[in-house]
Amino acid sequence: MSVDTATVKKVASLARIAIDDAAAERLVPELNNILGWIEQLGEVDTHGIEPMTAVIPNTLRLRDDVVTDGGIRDAVLANAPAAEHGFFTVPKVIE
Amino acid sequence: MSDLTDLGIREIRDGVRAGSFSAREVAEAFNAAVSAARPLNAFLVETPDHALAAADAADAARAAGEPPKPLAGVPIGMKDLFCTKGVTSTAASHILEGFTPTYESTVSQNLWDAGAGMLGKLNMDQFAMGSSNETSAFGNVISPWRRNDGGNAALAPGGSSGGSSAAVAARIAPGATGTDTGGSIRQPASFTGIAGIKPTYGRCSRWGTIAFASSLDQAGPMARDVRDCTIMLEAMAGFDPKDATSLELAVPQWEAELDASLVGKRVGVPKEYRVDGMPVEIELLWQQGIAWLKDAGAEVVEVSLPHTKYALPAYYIIAPAEASSNLARYDGVRYGERELPDGANLQQMYAATRAAGFGEEVKRRILIGTYVLSAGFYDAYYTQAQRVRALIARDFEAAWEKCDVLLTPTAPSAAFALGEKQADPLAMYLNDVFTVPASLAGLPAMSVPGGLDPAGLPLGLQIIGKPLDEQGVLNAALAIEERAGFTARPQAWW
Amino acid sequence: MTESTYRITGATGDWEVVIGLEVHAQVTSNAKLFSGAATAFGAEPNTQVSLVDAAMPGMLPVPNRECIRQAVRTGMAIDARINKWSRFDRKNYFYADLPQGYQISQLYHPLVGEGSIDIEDGGRIKTIGVERIHVEQDAGKLMHDQHPTRSYVDLNRSGVALMEIVSRPDMRSPEEAGAYLRKLRAILRYVGSCDGNMEEGSMRADVNVSVRKPGDEFGTRTETKNVNSIRFVMAAIEHEAKRQVEVLESGGAIVQETRLFNPDSGTTRSMRSKEDAHDYRYFPDPDLLPLELDDVFLDACRASLPELPNAKRKRYEALGITAYNGEVLTAEVETARWFDALLEAGAAPVAASNWVTGELFGALNRIGKGIEESPVGPKQAAELLALVADGTLSGSLAKQVFEVMLETADAPGKIVEERGLKQTSDTGAIEAVIADVLSKNPNQLEQYRAGKEALFGFFVGQTMKAMAGKANPQVVNDLLKKALA
Ligand SMILES: [Mg+2]
């Protein structure tokens, strides 16, 4: 599988990274080089092998249903580029 | 008094306990060394007051006759991937420029609780993506090492924990935290002639550490020798209920159990850990390492890890895939940089913010990760990579039938010059060829200095251990360290 | 099971509508799914937000056991397969109400598999398949009308636990969809896993609608998002089905898309803003290990399940209660709970069922209160019914006593005592009154004796009236018959 400029732009748009035509074109050979290299994985016979789910045998711990957090609005908003009246603000969204 | 900055963690700890010098004297000496070493660009933020406050607390506790904390009086450097309360934490990225956490990462908190102080936040590859520290948004870290060829080529300190490796090697910090996703502790340790260990996945909490690839990221110490790493790791590690992947196990008494005798231990040498174009001195060092471990009493056996070749490509699917998702939160809404071109809507703001905020390598990996997870490709790439990962883990399990630890080179080369590999991302990725397999399998692994190459640059040897067997790794590394007698250090030019 | 006959009549003939529902139900819990922040409704903006919910760098999710438990119990309540091994996946997309840039959900291995819900629509029983229930995070809230050029972001809901209950496309009319939602809501409330409060957004439905000629293959469907009342769901289906028929009959094609329901106009429209976001790049969340449940946990979940509506109704019917009353009494968990307490207090089932569905509901309706806030509790009601059963109170006296109970909340025994409302069976007193009534109404007496037997009721009425309603009607009857014989 290899990518072309249109694919690079589509992927960049999915990833919400603005790129111009020149950058997209520059990325095409770069990404194809990397993708071509990782495709050697296709050689590996993985029939009957379960994909790894836990790196180290360990089970998911569950928490008790207790309120232990929140009430820290100042901390939540402390680094916000734009906030008012206790809200984060973003450019107006039209749904 | 001899220069306090020549002392390692254990010497400082013991000296402060014995009253040979005060913690404040130590902190002042390192604070001065840090500001004198700015040409290295190892620190992004200097926090001399933090180091002094911890030192004063240590001195006061000693004066009051309180039992000493494990790291009382020891100042350290903190990789900028760890969120530190009230101190900017940026992952060396513009997108987090000015971000000041209101919280402290578990690992850093553990270190402060153990009495350590912070000299500052260490430069690194942006979001820990890189092997040379050239992807930092705030400039390269320059290795304190120089080749013995008379040239002044600026060398890479390795990455991504390049600020950490440079600071420890340059003696401006006796120890530093690192994080290792595919080799980011071990490779820079190897490049700069210091020791560094990535513990078993889950030993150190990931809470409050800026994520790169969640299933791989592990924090660990970088210090001048094995014992210093051991002392620091004991303080950093531990169960954390805030991290669902944290191991619910007590921290072993690794330092007390350090033992360089390997009698009755079997060391495996994996035959697949050879790559085309690997310098002969690395092969020679590896043979030397085998001899040292035999000398320490170990039995050496050849083992096979047949899927080694596929570790790196699997890693370059899994890590970017996880990263593409982990880094989605950097969108200019709640913290960090926001780029809002005139008239931009929300989605355009995201795209502009992320285009301006992320560096080229970060973007490249996000794009690869996005691509391999996208509709129609997920199974061929991601699922296949996780299956291969399972096979790699299985290779190791089979090897543990025959041996207790593995010995390999840490990296396929010594430090290269800055700029040398930047043009070719793939060539850069190949740096992690020996470190990535253990990362994929979540195993403890350590780099320890073994010797110098003909250019006078350090080379490291890697010990890989069974899950949870940090002790076996540390002991084997100690056996090498004692026999290698590595005393070389960079001459201060900064 | 007979199929629905609901059809849309178009120019080319009749069309059948095919409906599937994805219901998002907020799990009843104190804290959020992956953080320790509170879930209460109506708090000040961003005050119920932890650093995890705001997706600060380095923050990690740790799952809440109660949310898992409630989803498992819900699955058990619809006889679903519970997966002892499940896993959380990330659904990746960018939106201002989604701080992480992904929602933690379950795509590949949901917690709950196949189950079903029986609905009743006009006397027909129909089984609607449930494909799965998975657990996921809710998003935050965007407000668009606070500022001319900005939207405001409140993350209080961000990370609240939801169950997504996905039905099979088994419904064929707005009524069936309505019945399904009512039944599902009742089950959730019985189980206690969701409060079912649609006004507060605790339950919302994504409505998948397609149309086809009866017997044809499924058509292309549209998904109308986040409809927040049963009535609106039914309206959205009706509108969407008609719209699709119009499009198809005018030669167009249905686009698989996300739509939005406008409650004011009762119409749906395309939601363009979400159109390009359909590559969600799901993959297992690497911050979370697989969720493995053991038998001890599952057994405890099962043991904690209450009697569910269907079982309860069967039990009521076995007690002689009519099917209609059985349905009314089990439709809401509060009613069923109240009624069970009434039975527990010793009330005779049939009389009690009639009294609750008649007297009590009438009174509550009048005073505008729900059964859970009824001024008369089940114990007092049982006492009242007992006074009727043992002949102390006649039906009409019981009504009077009940009215007083509603006002004073006093015990019926006390009211009867204080107000002398006790019914009398004293034959001597009644005979005296009857004699008086007969002597005062000679005309009627003559007519009765001449064969106009309908006047019997008149004499009963006059006797009761003269005794202020306190005479035992049976005794009055008997004595009157004797006197008139
Ligand atoms: Mg949906």
Ligand SMILES: [Zn+2]
């Ligand atoms: Zn959902």
